[in-house]
Structure formats: structure tokens, C-alpha cells
């Protein structure tokens with residue numbers, strides 16, 4: 001880095017520390033751009049891949065009302081992907097890249113998305129649990145990201161968070177119906193909770209304290225966390241988010257009489273800090289690097305629909321030519 | 324000039340970097356008494372397609388009163404500090420004249436006292 005760029009980076013950091021925002025056309029250090037692109041791509045692709053597990057239940061939803069609501073939710077998630085991909089594209093443009101690169105990377109296994117979307121959804125309770133507890137986790141992350149320094153991302157997030165409020169109510173409503181239902185329905189939800197708990201505990205990523213550092217690919221994760229905090233792209237650590245999540249959801253789950261499959265899980269009454277069985281971070285890394293149980297099937301499905309939709313994009317984009 | 328003549332605004336909106344798709348900025352008026360405000364940006368092959376995507380992608384939940392899509396290339400923007408900088412011109416602002424409230428109170432008070440004496 002030449003001294004000039006160093007000065008500029010210093011000024012940029014001071015600008016951030018004063019609480020200012022950054023716009024797409026503003027000068028920014030390469031590292032800032034790179035962290036943003038990485039984060040927003042991950043977010044965008046997670047929204048898009050997140051439609052796939054839930055859409056499996058659209059044809060099998062138990063009532064018409066549930067089917068319509070689930071379709072509306074899936075449509076919202078696709079819309080979130082659209083919003084975010086545009087934000088990412090404006091940042092990628094100086095490198096001559098656009099959404100095609102994101103999709104190519106996804107199909108080639110080079111683009112990560114959230115661990116939860118690599119997993120199977122065997123029952124209706126799993127679908128409801130995603131709406132309640134996965135969207136619940138997502139909104140905690142997204143609410144925190146609203147305080148970030150990159151203005152175009154925070155604008156997109158404001159729209160997204162507004163719609164997430166519906167997603168959570170929708171998920172809660174499904175889970176509440178099961179909780180108040182027959183013994184069979186309660187057992188179905190309990191099974192889903194047991195299945196999903198480890199994935200929910202890893203959703204926010206490893207803590208910063210080094211307990212999860214490893215030589216495996218993805219071990220650089222925690223340094224991205226530090227860089228994002230410094231750039232005010234994020235304002236809270238992974239562990240802070242997980243603690244907030246536990247405080248919000250553990251009491252609710254327990255109040256419905258369900259058992260969280262971690263006998264060590266407890267909150268210190270004075271410090272309010274939750275302790276829990278350390279999650280299997282190796283397994284988490286395997287999942288997000290496309291070695292999850294449904295990784296290949298979902299990426300292939302996305303690839304197929306992308307290829308089959310090519311003619312639509314061709315027709316739409318040729319409109320001006322045809323006139 | 325028709326919109327399809329070379330060099331027209333419509334012609335310029337056709338980009339070269341991403342097939343025939345262009346970035347459009349979406350603006351909408353979301354309340355009857357509100358103003359048209361920026362909402363989002365999207366990629367589309369024509370203004371009609373941009374309008375349709377804007378309605379479907381960003382505005383499907385709310386009633387809207389007006390909807391604009393503008394090719395990003397057609398937007399002229401103020402650049403840099405020179406065009407955005409504003410001299411402090413407090414004489415334009417109501418707050419500079421707040422002292423008048425005190426003056427009036429004072430005159431009112433004086434007049435009341437005069438009336439009472441009379």
C-alpha cells in the first residue's frame with residue numbers, strides 16, 4: 001500500500017468512527033469493499049437458497065391458508081435476494097463483475113450460503129420451525145446489520161426487516177398450532193426441534209475467542225468478523241448475537257413445554273450469560289462448504305432452474321432490440 | 324424525436340455490459356399526501372419490464388399512488404463537495420427570527436400595563 005492510500009484509509013476509518021455513512025460511489029479501501037461484497041453475496045445467496053427448503057412444503061401445506069402464506073413468504077425471500085444482489089452488483093462493478101459471477105460461483109461450489117439451508121425438511125413442523133426459529137435468528141443478525149456503515153445495504157435491510165416481521169409471525173403461528181395440537185403434532189415439533197438445534201446454535205458462526213479456530217478451510221472466518229467490526233459493517237460479534245438469540249427464544253420454547261436437546265444449557269442469573277454445549281464447528285464447516293445432506297441437491301436444483309429460465313431472460317432483455 | 328432514434332434517451336439506456344439489461348432506479352409515492360421517494364434499484368430490459376418488476380419485487384404489500392422507473396444513466400447527479408456544499412444562510416430560516424416572539428410578549432405586556440393604569 002502506498003503512503004497516500006494509507007492516509008486515505010486512515011481518513012476513511014475516522015469518517016466511520018464519526019458515525020458517517022458510505023455510498024456506492026464513495027472512495028473506499030479495497031478491504032472494505034471486499035468484506036462488503038463477501039457479506040452481501042453470502043446474505044443474498046442465502047435468501048435465494050433459503051427459498052428451496054421451504055418451497056418443498058408449498059404443495060403439501062395442510063390448508064389453503066397455510067399454502068398461500070407460505071408462498072407469500074417464499075416470494076418475499078426471493079425478493080430479498082433480488083434487492084441484495086443489486087447492492088452487491090454495484091460494489092462488484094469496478095471489478096467488472098455482476099450477478100452472473102455470483103451464480104457461476106454458486107454452481108461451481110465457490111459461493112457459501114447459510115448452514116441451515118443445506119439441511120432436509122422432512123416434516124411440516126420443520127417448515128414451521130424454519131419460519132419461527134431460523135427467520136428469528138436471521139432477524140437478529142439483520143437488525144444488528146441495520147446499524148452498519150454502508151448506506152445502500154442498510155436501505156435494503158430496512159425493507160427486508162419489515163417483511164421479516166411477517167415471516168416470524170407466520171412461523172410462530174404454525175408452531176403454536178402444533179404446540180396446541182394432538183400428542184402426535186407435539187411430538188412432530190419436538191423431533192424437529194431436536195433435529196434443528198445444533199444448526200441453530202451454529203447459525204451465527206463461531207465465537208471470536210479462538211475456541212473455534214482450526215486449520216480447516218473457513219478458519220479465516222473470525223478475522224472477517226474482526227474486520228467487519230472495525231469497518232462498522234457489523235456492530236456485534238457472533239457470540240453477542242447468539243446470546244441475544246438464546247435470551248429471546250429459550251424461554252419461549254420452554255414455555256410451550258418443549259425440551260431443548262442440550263442438558264448443559266443454562267443462563268447465569270446474575271451475568272445473564274448463557275453457557276451451552278460447544279457446537280461441532282467442524283461439522284458446521286463441512287456443511288457450509290457444500291458437504292451438507294441437501295447441499296448438492298439444492299445447488300443442482302438452482303442450477304437447473306437458472307438454465308431453464310435462460311430463455312425468459314433472453315426474451316425479456318431483447319425487448320428493446322425487437323422494437 | 325421518437326424514442327427509438329439513435330442518440331435519444333431511450334437509446335442510451337441500452338447498456339452494453341450486461342446483455343441488454345440496464346439498472347433502473349425505482350421511485351414510488353406510498354401515501355396520498357406523500358412525495359415520490361426512492362425505493363430500490365433493479366435490472367430490466369425495458370421501462371415496462373422495470374415497472375412490472377418494481378411492482379412485484381418491492382411494492383406488492385402496499386397501496387401506491389405513483390410509480391416511476393428511471394434508467395440510472397439518465398440521472399444527472401451533483402458531484403462532490405462543490406455542488407453539495409451550502410453556505411450557512413441562517414437569514415433564510417425561521418429560527419433566526421425567533422427573538423420576535425419575545426419582543427411581542429414584551430410589547431403586549433407593556434400595553435396591558437398601560438391599559439390598567441388608564
Ligand SMILES: [Fe+2]
Nearest residue numbers: 047076077080
Ligand atoms: Fe429474508
Ligand SMILES: [Fe+2]
Nearest residue numbers: 077135164167
Ligand atoms: Fe424471512
